[in-house]
Amino acid sequence: MTGPGLTRAIGVISGTSMDGIDVALIASDGEAQVETGPAATFPYPPDVAARLRAVVADASEAERPQAALERAVTDAHVAAVDAFFARFAIARDSVALVGLHGQTILHRPGRVGWEGRRPAAPGARDAHPPKAGLTRQLCDGARAAGALGIDVVCDFRSADVAAAGEGAPLAPVYHAAMAAGRERPLMILNWGGVGNVTWLGRAGEIVAFDTGPANALIDDILLSRRGVAFDAGGALAASGRADAAILAALMRDRYFDRPPPKSLDRNHFAAAAAAVEALGDADAAATLAAFTVEATVAALARVPEAPKRWLVGGGGRLNAFLMSRLADRLGVPVEPVEAIGFDGDAIEAQCFAYLALRARRGLPLSFPTTTGVPAPTTGGVFWPAPR
Incomplete structure (x- = not known):
């Protein structure tokens, strides 16, 4: 796989069900062209999954710094990508980018309770704009890029939430x-x-x-x-x-x-x-x-x-x-x-590979009709691999 003008990227996500870490390979231009490759799911280490469930169950705990747990989550995701390379005999240097979503432990959009109003038109002022919310995904991008030796994009939702969007969904x-x-x-x-x-x-x-x-x-x-x-x-x-x-x-x-x-x-x-x-x-x-x-x-x-x-x-x-x-x-x-012709277990992982490619091109990830952000908004934080 990889047609003219397409870049190979890996996407990684563990969803809210926390039943495993999904990894998928695509080749895309970040726009209309998408070629899908292999995908697989790898289990969380049981102790990490148990710690995550405990934090997710307590919103006050999820708001606190979780440095040790973030390292454990990041390492589990890196291990899943390493296992993916090995299982499918994929050359590491054939992949340009990893879109690493991380594990959501809290998602509290600021638009909740905003009287159900539509967002103002781009450029218009609103007398009572929604407040920014809070979204937390555990992922240490620098640690992941260093361990993988591949450029990483993570923290996909924060820019949208900071602009008073919902931060989700990003798959549309x-x-x-x-x-x-x-x-x-x-x-x-x-x-x-x-x-x-x-x-x-x-x-x-x-x-x-x-x-x-x-x-x-x-x-x-x-x-x-x-x-x-x-x-x-x-x-x-x-x-x-x-x-x-x-x-x-x-x-x-x-x-x-x-x-x-x-x-x-x-x-x-x-x-x-x-x-x-x-x-x-x-x-x-x-x-x-x-x-x-x-x-x-x-x-x-x-x-x-x-x-x-x-x-x-x-x-x-x-x-x-x-x-x-x-x-x-x-x-x-x-x-x-x-x-x-798509793998229903792989779509979300494929999505974050695709969004990582869009983020590197400065293309929007979210829109007024998807997250309520006032204007099309890009996102993601780029962490280059050590050279």
Whole structure:
């Protein structure tokens, strides 16, 4: 792989589910041309994953400096990239750049509670602009670049948040590149720990936002009650019955009343776990699965036109129960992104390789209709490898 004008880059991310470190290789110009290469997921060292879960569960702790944990997270990501090179026999000097997202431990966008208003037009003044929020991804870019011997781009979200954007989602510009030439309107859904959608319009419009819970709530319940990481295929949820009263109460969360752009911290819906505490395992899983589906369906009220097709990435696409329930509710095709030739486990890692290339070219990573930032905004911090 590597056509004329394309640069090889590796992307690395561990999502909010913290179930592993995803690594993927692409070749791209950072615009319309994308060639995908191999991808793989590598486990976190168990002690690092446990420390991360403890910090993520305590927002006050997540706000404090985490130097030792950041070093451990960075080293785990470097080890994953080294293992990736070895597994696929990739020459290190054939890769120009690594986009290293790091591990999100806190995401608190400043736009929350901003009365649901659209951002002002670029250049316009707003009497009551939103305040900048706080987003924290653990990643030591200098340490990673030194260990890998490859230039690194990290800290992708801070520039957007500093400009009063949501800081998420950042995948929409990559989704648009993936879907070049496809019939629109089209929706690309990522069901990771949190769900997010990218709506692609007929005239090239992009609207994106977080939909609500995806796998995180169900995963947490299964881990705490049964000691397993996830509900394989949705089998447990399929065997239970969703509690209609609890589901209705969960869907009254004010987040669903907000128009996009909007994004979520992984723990925003933590009360859902308490709501299903009295339910048996199967009914709790069924209720949280129904919540994931209904939160996703609610996205239709926030896009200009109903999409003709949904393409799904992330671990949720492997949950047959969630996929069938969503298709039933939408009445249009709901397919894994493999239907258009992409690896649904690799998209987010590919995305950060792509965004790293865009960042080096000074191209925007986020837009008013994706994060609510006032104008198209680039981002990322560049750390050159020692020469």
